[in-house]
Amino acid sequence: MAASGIIFILYVLAHMYGNLKAFSGHDAYNEYAHHLRTIGQPMLPHGNLLWLMRIGLIVALVVHVYSAAALWRRARSARSTQYVMKKNLASSFSSRWMRWGGVTILLFLVWHLANFTIGKVNIQGGETNDPYNLLVDTFEVWWMTLIYLAAMFALGMHLHHGTWSAAQTLGLTNNAKSRRNAKTLGWILAVLVAGGFSLVPIFVLAGVIN
Amino acid sequence: MKVTLKIWRQPDAQTKGAMHTYDLDGVSSDMSFLEMLDVLNEDLIAKGEDPVAFDSDCREGICGMCGLMINGQAHGPEVTTTCQLHMRSFKDGDEIVIEPWRADAFPVIKDLVVDRGAFDRMIQAGGFISVNTGSAPEAHSVPVPRDDAIRAFNVATCIGCGACVAACPNGSASLFMGAKITHLGELPQGQPERDSRVVGMVSQHDAEGFGGCTNIGECTAACPKEIPLDVISQLNRDLQTALRHGH
């Protein structure tokens, strides 16, 4: 859970940072998208690094979802009779939302890949082989931006608890100070990643990126 | 004062239980929570009904025998054991919901009494140190660094009550397990069995049907001894070390 989660954290950080290229305009963004496929050439054939990353991410996803399902199943059988009354006192909302939040992210992932990678659906009916135009056409539609913002909220919550939880799972938080630091890092990553990803859709909708 | 009690009644492990409502008058705010239940039981016995079964022993907050889910909180609204909770924490006219610890690894024996034998089996699987019997060794012959001793003592206060399991949304016993592993692992006497201890306890924990920890933190808030979450990190660290050593 922790190892696959950290792979995702590194990936979303890089992905978020890359997306910000949209602020540099049409040509710079498309060049970046193209460059992703040519990194490592001629050592690696066209698109290979991208595929190595994709394989890594798919493996991480399978491990992550499998472990999540196992934890979910164990939790359910560990308490088959529910309390009539149960209060949650100390836990964050994000910690209690890891499972449904994870499912939300998974559904979003399917949508997102259909939108930009596998399906390349341009809901405005425009061209799909120009990454920058596809991006702008997508987020000019207000409900598309809304879906993405909601997903980023779920991702931010997942990162808020996931970061600290991973540190704890890896045995890095053996005292009060390191526990505080891990929780702070969770906040920082949540705001940085969810906020950073949200900038592009918001600025497209606002007409700044066009 | 007067309170309305909603209590889980279940005649035995096999029979299905249900919540029953009792009105109790003449409760003093100086009574302990268990004394309040004693009064209820005297009433029930006088009426020829079956008294409510619940666990207690020392009634001093040191043995870990008592433990009730009170209004959705393990050991009730204060950071203490059920036996050290007093009726001054409630108001006249309050409705109080009382349930047993809910975990499949802690099956209900009767009413509010659960079988916490799973904790004993976890201790047997590694929560001990081996020493030679006979004359006690000279205490000063094994120096313990002060910080280690303090950490070990702080977590050795765990009384094995099970509130952490009861409060955990995953039904995990990681706080209890982490307390034992940190307590013994901080001391020189705990080193020879350090690897086998964590592996043994974790496998027994899983075999008993406790859930997996997702670091939610309800356990430490419910713990009457305020065992901190870092014992779970320590548990994970020790487990990694043991696995690296080929366990």
Ligand code: HEM
């Ligand atoms: C694809 C859908 C996903 C599902 C179904 C999912 C589900 C879960 C669940 C149930 C947990 C539970 C454990 C806990 O509460 O700590 C968890 C932990 C975690 N997740 Fe996800 N998640 C998904 C995607 C992601 C993504 C995209 C990231 C990174 C940005 C991520 C990072 C983490 C981290 C770091 C942890 C903590 C690991 C630990 O406790 O050791 N997850 N996930």
Ligand code: SF4
């Ligand atoms: S860790 Fe705290 S709540 Fe859990 S068994 Fe020990 S004393 Fe009770």
Ligand code: FES
């Ligand atoms: S009866 Fe001993 S701790 Fe409550």
